[in-house]
Amino acid sequence: MHTEALVQSILVPLFLILLTTVEDTLLQSVSQVGGVCKFSSESSLRRCRTPDGKICSGRGKCDCGVCICEATDPGKFYGPRCDCHDWVCSTYNGTTCNDRGYCDCGMCECDEGWFGDACQFQEECNLPSKKSKALCKNPEGVVCSNRGTCHCGSCMCNNKDNRGLVTGRFCECDDSKCLDEDTGEVCGGHGQCYCGNCYCAPGWHGDKCEFQCDISPWESKRRCKAPDGKICSNRGTCVCGECNCHDVDPSGDWGDIHGDTCECDERTCHQTYDRYMDSYCTGHGQCNCGICDCKEGWAGKKCEHPLSCSLSLKSSMKKCQGTSNLPCFGRGQCQCGQCACYPPGDSRVTGKNCECDDRQCENISGEICGGYGYCSCGHCICEEGWFGKLCQFPRSCDLSEVQSKELCETSDGVMCSGKGSCHCGQCICRPQDWWVSGEYCECDDRECDKHDGLICTGNGLCNCGNCECWDGWMGNACEIWVGAEY
Template sequence: MHTPGPLPHHVSGGRAGPDVMKVGELVLPLTGCSALEKEIPALMRHCTLPGQPSRADHVDKGGDGHGTCDCGKCKCDAGWSGEACQYPTKCDLTKKISNQMCKNSQDVICSNAGTCHCGRCKCDNSDGNGLIYGKFCECDDRECIDDETEEVCGGHGKCYCGNCYCEAGWHGDKCEFQCDITPWESKRRCTSPDGKICSNRGTCVCGECSCHDVDPTGDWGDIHGDTCECDERDCRAVYDRYSDDFCSGHGQCNCGRCDCRAGWYGKNCEHPRSCLLSAEESTRKCQSGSELPCSGRGNGICSCGNCECWDGWNGNACEIWLGTEYP
């Protein structure tokens, strides 16, 4: 989850009655801006590019500082145009340089949702609703509109950059589901064995953990589990989210711990081992009076007749719990 932010505002000036004018979401009296000093902060939103930080000089200068804000609408200086005076009417950049300035982090010009004008993206908002915005047109708030109700976030949340941030008691991609359990029960279900909410690696949403995936573009997250207790990054000697080199290539990653193949050992299966015992002899030595080796509870692994215990366990058969870390 992200921190909630305000909905972007779009200037849609027009009369709302004989004595008032509508500016965005505001209905203002037609008495001149001198009588609207208390509305100045709200009016300035309409002279600020969505997704861009506001400036102290917006009271006097509109948009990017290339015009004057008059009752919530920008009057641009000579040589500038656009709702926030963000586009120069003349450009001294080559097309190559201009396009390079318009590329997002994925090297896509204006996120394929706008056109590049002298190094600045003009987002495709032909319908006039202003739902596509951002420096590189990376935000598309149409993603927040419920297909059935046509309401933003189902009427139970706010939208920022194409993501819904739901009110308490609601969840879902578009806040379409109401949580039917108490906050206490939700917290209980999300509590990991070590007493942490979602293992401090996720967000609790109506009793289910939404893990903070390190690479959200991947098919399988590095952090997973009912309470986000598994962190696959621990299976890599050097973390690289684009690499699948788990356990040094000599084992299987199981909930953040490496199960090494025969002949290898170490936290990340990085050390080769030569063993003169057969697999049967090795297992028999690890059983230590138990039917299963190494206490048979997943407290360690049997390697060449010796039990290698997980953190928090000790003993010849990993039968002693030290109580220093949750298993």
């Protein structure tokens, strides 16, 4: 049965493309007599024009009433008006129609037993209701983010306008962010929207795929390549050979990331990034493309060390490090061998070397040790009957082993994504792999942004690849202090 479906999924689209080619060739042979087009120029263009007035959808040339589509990489446009491209059927996991059907001019034709825009839903369900709902819960434990209904472990998102703008595995995505302000089309009609971000068709660029590029993708990347070989230094996006650097300055007046290839990152010149103060190089130097040129009498990576100090820079930093690789554990400023923890006045960050960070005992909602313990120097001391980093696991369990394992399985039947063990219906991710997290150990916290070598700059929690910042901090890496002035 699977072999038959596979053969069908390969042969049917090939047959459709071949049929289209034969039809176009036949129409062209009929429309031409002796190599001369029998249609008038106006009649020829009318046959190639799409309902929105574009000739061959803007992706080909009109030859005697027949569209000759441009070849693109990857794949190509096809169809009578060059309006078909199978990238439209690609899904989040990199497959076409979730490998449960084939793509016909941007529409998924699903195999028997499956339905949905991307063939993501199974007609017959053998999952128990409880397990189905468990698979539909987002990381916060809300079924389908309260924006859809659960069907056999998959979320069917509410889309009353029939535009399909609520998407995502848990209906967590708002694809209205992809709408072009001028045309109202998703990604300008030239791309696919994935969770609020446009991924453009070959040859199209921009946040909403609104313009085309006159140079090849290879040449565009070559021009955007930084000296270290990374495209826009991994701090911007490459558009037609030019880098648009990510502006992290909340005031919007000046981007701290700049340069032709975004090679300059002046955030590294800040001791603590403060939107209210230009604290470049601790006020004792000038930032030049991310490197501090210190004034006379000052030294250090951020000009934080006075040469009048009786300690050398190396000795000062060593006294501030303690058992960490970073001075003051990355949570303070080292001044002549003494740590000043920041933000000032926050009693949760303490210690000679700022080694105690009681914020580490809080979960996303701010609860300390899950309500079943107390915090001691950034570590939870759990009450009897509870364990875990945040005292989130009960030692006793009223579930059977079968019931417990059912709640720990992912939608594809893998226990804790193969990266942890199951305890009372909850996944305990492997402690040796510190970066593995999530309800089903499905997240990679290495994807969270870093600053000064610290994930989320030590000012927030990494939640499934995204930084959740504590009060007073913002930015992709929680590197920006926006609290009270100090």
